[in-house]
Amino acid sequence: MMKLRLGVSDDPTALQPSLSDCLGAMLKQAEALMQQVLQGLELGTSATGPQRLAPLQAPQVRAAVLGLEGKAAAVKHSFVKELTRLVYEGGGKDQTATEVLRFQDLQLFEDEELDQSIEIARAQQEVVLAVDDTLPPLDALISTMLGWRTIQPGLNPLRPEVFVRALQHTLAEHVAETGAREVLITPAAGLLGVNLRKLYRELADWLRSTGVEPAVPVGGRINRATGASGAPVTDTVAKTLLTLDRLRKLLAGDFDQPRKAEFLHTMPASMALLQDLKKTDELVKRLEQRKKPVVVVEQPVDMLADAAREPPATGRIGQQLGEEVVRLMFDNLLEDRRLLPTLKRELKVLEPAVHRLTKEDSRFFSDRNHPARQLLDRIIQRSLAFPSEEDAGWPRFLESLQSVSRWLESKVMDADTFGEMLDELQAQWTEQDQGARQKREEAARALLHAEQRNLLAQKLASDFADSLGGLDVADFIRDFLKNAWAQVVAEAQLSCEDGSPDPYGYRAMVDDLIWSVQKTTAQRGRARRLVQMIPGLLQRLREGLGRIGYPQELTQRFFDHLITLHRAAVQEGRDASIQAAADAAWSEQSQFPEGAEEDLQLWLDSSEAQESGFIEEEADLDTDYAASPEAPRQEALRAEQDTSRARQVPSQAPQAEAQAGLVPEDLRIGAWVEIRIKGDWVRAQLTWCSPHATLFMFTSIGGAAHSMSRRTMEKLRTGGQLRVVAERPVVDEALDQVARAALKNSVGRPPE
Template structure:
């Protein structure tokens, strides 16, 4: 295969003569897919032999042998399925659907069916086999592919030829052609191993070819190449997870399968009714007799050996559940303490909370399955509020720490249950509500202003379309058209919204549109027009100024409009008799409009002065333009966000200007409660998304001090595109920590066969 690859591609003597494009590279690899599957099928066939150096023990059972022979017999269809799926995934950039291992969520495990659980483990095992095989040849190829995709730094997660794509294609092919689940599970690992060996050769030859054509590799993020999946060292979960944690057990914990029934003291000796004994005057005697009874000596508790043989007595279910709960809590806190978004002082507080959570979970496993459990809510509220502070030097941080120390007295309680955590949460919420009262009132007022602005702007968009229809086919200057579709549409919309009786034109502003259009038409020629213009122009101009004043429209945006309008009216009244006036009118007619015309599907978002002040509205040009348009790093912002995303996945910090530990990729839709950092006038501001308008045209972010920063969707998209809006946390950090526990369970499930 190696020779065939090089003969087909060729090696150029002159590297600059013909450099392949990314499409050429993908096409070259896809043409090898048929040969790749042939090698895998041949390897499986040899692996079923009873003896020989290529014998594979996992393929020796009759059902598996039969499945291999059927695959070999239908090799043409098998190869066609693999090639078709691989082509689809490659040209989708690696597949729109993510592999189960990439999206595994702790909270979703309790909803998994056995088949889904097995499939997650099946794919993860296959990925591990392939990753191990290509560990040395993949990083150089990632560097070259990244260059061809236009990146300066290596982006392994964006490589359309990454191993996960081939694993998904293999898994899809086996699922299509091997119907028996047991045989498919036995086949996936050896098939992936064969795939990895042959893929390693292809990666090496493809990289050699690309280098021979003069393509320079991209540089590694942070100055070093991360092999295989890009993991940077052992995660914090490795030291303990291998003893007990697996997906199957974790799912049972979430389902409550390990829960121990509560003990009923003296249940076999106590009568059904203590009231009856009181009546008979015997209750005290019974209690005294029971207290004096010798207590049995408890047998020493034996440690649970999770690696013991299957024929040894199994540990009680409740004991396994207790151990598993301890590990999950320990891993969750380990992940939180490793999270670089959390400040050191908060981590010390979390260490003090961990024993209390451990005590709780021994008696109440609902902590793992119920997001609304008071203990989960307490951790989540504390951590989410801490994200408001990028640094311990920020104003308000000491006050926040003091509020956490106020709940220390509960941590020594002899009873640590859901009610205890509920009391702690109530105490903190009471303090925070008092601190936030002023900010909450400001936020509510800002939200009302923004809601009104959205309603007005949406109505103005409809009116603009109506005015455009009225102007259709008429000979009217561009600045008149744009004024009606922008400023005057806002005036009419505000008038309608402010009217309580439901009138569509309470001040007659809508009816004025026809008069304005008639007064400035170039081709209008009627007897007595000049006399009528003299009579109507003063009132028309007065009403126009009155309407614009009602919405506080900026005078600088409309002054030139009035200057040009008056020039046109003067020329119309004189009917061309004054050449100087007519020349001025022609110049005004030809001048480019000062009102930017919007696309039909966009809302030109505009807020009046009061609305903008109350909501901290960020205007594109005034507040942002000079800061990101001229920024020298602007062309690299897409690349920087990808670097940050990869670093976040590896728990390795990316190097970028600005506050540390900011998130990476902006999602299509942010959730209410997400924390972000926004660059405004050169400074980074930490804020939380606290409000979104019903039609998602306006968004309001609020900092811990209560300052609002609102913006239109278009402004937010510009900030995102230029890397000036970065996500710190778009979902609860506690959920992320538990998701990492699920990932550790998946890893252990891959390394050890699932339990029956």
């Protein structure tokens, strides 16, 4: 399939493939891959033989296999077409529930959608088990080709899930009978996995033979919901997980029919949260194994003796589920390594109060805006702003938690009680954050003005470029007009209150500047006019740059060359040394390669940079760290200590919606990151993004701002100096992880 570059005389890197070459090589094998799956299914339907498969012997299944064989060309075409689409979309935006399943969405799933998710998960398990040994090396090589220094398995466009989804799509298109398709998906995925394993190995060998170096693993795989290191690839699907069918039956009362009506009103709430917790399999087993209550004829009892007895072993099943859910929820939070030990102790103190609440208020399970849920979420979110208990603000935060503990002794523990606790905490935090909020707003205003100026400058630069079209002008003049002077004119227009398009005449000066440096300009009387024009022109140029505080060092080259050209023009070639210097200045190439102008135009003046903590790309990137051989080991150690969180800032919600598609998926407003700046790791939250997503501002809990351009942010991420440690609220992440685990864990057991 792929030619290995071997031999002493060969230069492995001479014909090193691109990512596109790699994807194309794999897609060329897609038709043959599907052909092998079809052949395997056909052999599996044989009445006898070593490759006979019992599940394929049913008449409707055999008929489905024969139907696939009869239209093999169409089946292979569908598979190749869908696989190509998914690969070039990086996995596609319509990802299956096995990848993007979220707790709050699970209860909205129709039966057909849930069954399809389980169907795909079963297939995925078969494929991943088959490629377990060949996938990690390929992930490392593909990550390098994607530009990452560390392994990013989820970004591999050839990951197993993509092939599974293409297979599922193909079977759904060509096998109409649902029951037959459900039987076929697992053996078909097994055949796909066996052959895909060979392709993965061959593709990895090919890439290594051409000199592609594998990316570096960093601290194992990170489970963002718990902050814990992951295990090998198979661990995510190989274990037997909670069966959604069984859980739904249990919560619908199928295991306790006589008492169904008694707890019906609590079931949707408990179900929603049960599907988000890690240890629900244990809960389901325990509840199923409990003895059913025996109905007996009522007998007179001694009330005093009855009061002294132990409570019945089994109470209302709905209440039991609620109690178990709360206990498991707190167990899950206490296992989260991002939570500091002192906070976990405070959560343990809070747990009995939540138990008391849920006995009377089942809305806790289903309503994300329930005051008790909000209280837990806000406490955890704020705590994760502190990397350690030694941080200066941690004692004050802990004191605020302890100040509301008096509510826990209240005889009535209802939603209003938790609402009062939340209001008290929020009032304290608002007062503490007042100064930081003011700094953040001032920084955001400065950055917003900078983006507006830069966007306007880009438009002006395009206009200036059109004005220069067809004219014989030196590159350094083009550079100056499209960068520094475009900023000057843009700032003048933005600062003008009467709406004048050229309040200081800076734009009109462009024509004079261009005329003064053209080689083809008519020479008659030119020297005399230049002598009159040059002093005022230079003065106005410096004045305009001074208005925006443009650094002199960025324009010194321009003025040196401009003065040289003017001197040569005035001398009219009589001074050979001056003319030679002018010719040299004229021949210098542009400092801004074509196509890079948009990135290089982004500039902030000194006041804007200071207010927003702007990180200059060249000045502040920790290049020594990024290049250090110790970096991978240090990254691994840091990964083990990740203690970050994310929260959605309510005031930023509309902005976040407007920026959909502009901001990276894992860097939405509220995402928590760690940034390495000048040798130190800084914990900060993405609190603001400019409307056009050209500028980003991260803020620490103390209010210190760290802003940067998109270019700088991407460079930091590529170099491993900015990493997202929590992009969503911790509670939501934990619930989502368990919802996906519940789905994947369903594949090990047949539906009941």
